[in-house]
Amino acid sequence: MKPSAISDMSIPVTPGSSRLAWITDRIDLVDGLRIAVFAALAITAVLTPGFLSVPSLLALLTTLSFVGCVAVGMTMITLSGHIMSFSLGATAAAAAVAFVHVLNIWGLAAGVAAGLATGALISAAQGLIIGSLRANPIIVSIASLALIYGILNLLTGNATLDVNSGSVLAAAWRRPFGIPVETLAFLLCLAVGQFLLSFTIFGRRVFLIGSGMRSADVLGLRVWRSVTAVYAWAGLFAGMTGILLATRYNQANMEYGVGYDYDAIAAVLVGGVAIKGGLGSMWRTLAGVCLMATAQVVLLLYGFRQEWQYLIAGLIVLLVVVLQSRRRS
Incomplete structure (x- = not known):
């Protein structure tokens, strides 16, 4: 009798082994450590x-949302095989800065469009x-x-741009169902990013390019188009963070984005x-963002300064890189 499909997929058992040993041998060291x-x-x-407490949880949601939008863009860059970006x-x-400048002249909708477009075009x-x-x-x-900071500091005179229409932003900054608006924006970015990766031709090309640039060339893909699109989306998601911070x-000023790319890199790799x-x-990135944001809040509650947050983020990235390198070897 021909074996059934179920029996073909069963766990192989060889002399001297057990089901537990078969599973244990396949547990990835990095995943287990994670x-x-x-x-x-x-x-x-x-x-x-x-x-x-409520203030602590709200701080956690705010922290993971700002970093999370940048991390969504960083995920797309990393998946495409381009490791990471230090300019997001x-x-x-x-x-x-673009959002606040346009907001003060033409209103909220135009400001949002300008902020997103600025991020997308730069990237x-x-x-x-x-x-x-x-x-x-x-x-x-x-x-x-270096170019972004140099050009923007020249254009703004290294000054902070204040919002003239604070009442408009105050009306937009309510908490639907008790959830901060920035968290809803992050979840929207996360969903859009995962949709692009899972259900579009663009997403399949991102994974293909990330798996091997030469294979993508052999298949006749116009790699430069896909890579440009990857960075454009990454810039758009980073632009969302800028808008949320200014709001x-x-x-707005050029100090707002300091450290966010490092936190995003750590979240993506973790x-x-x-x-x-x-x-x-993107779901893996969500887990990494939650871990990094939770660690930051815990450190703050124990009285550690921001320098310790940067130190721990750097150590985490270094550890993950070393473990992934050992796994490939």
Whole structure:
């Protein structure tokens, strides 16, 4: 009798082995460590005095939302095989400046459009250079970081732009169902990003390019177009962070995006997106964002300064990179 499909898919059992050993041998070291860190942090957070209070939870939602929008864009860049970008934080700041400037002249809708367009265009220009010239993405992002800060500081005179129509923003900054508006915006970005990756031709091309640039070339894909689109979307999501920051504080300056790209990189890698590209999802990034934001809030509640947050984020990124490298070897 021909074996059934179920029997073909059953777990193989060889002499001297067991089902438990077969499963244990296939547990990934990085995933196991990630689960352990998540569990330890969750226990620590719950046991931290004040963590479950309403102000603390609102601070957690705010922190993960601002970083999360940048992380959605960073996820697309990493999945496409371009590792990471160090200019998305500056892009968010530039979008905030553009948003406030246009808002004061033409109103909220025009300001939002200007902020998103600024983020998308700045990042798309980098994607065009990287995709068409096959330039090193990290070098391009570092150069872009300097250009963004240099140009915007010259245009603004290194000054802070204040919102003239604060009442309009106050009306827009309510909490539907008790949920901060920035959290809803982050969830929207997350859903849009996952939709693009899962249900569009563009998303399939992102994974294909991330799995191997040469394979994409052999298949006849116009890689430069897809890479430009990846960076454009990443800039748009970063622009959302800039708009949310300007809306919350009723002003904008080029200091707003400092550190956000590093936090986003940490969240993406901790969540499980492969640093070489081609493997990952927005849901993994969501898990990484929650972990990093929870760690920041716990550190603040224990009185640690912001420098410690940067130190821990850097150590986490370094650890994940080392473990992923060992897994590939």
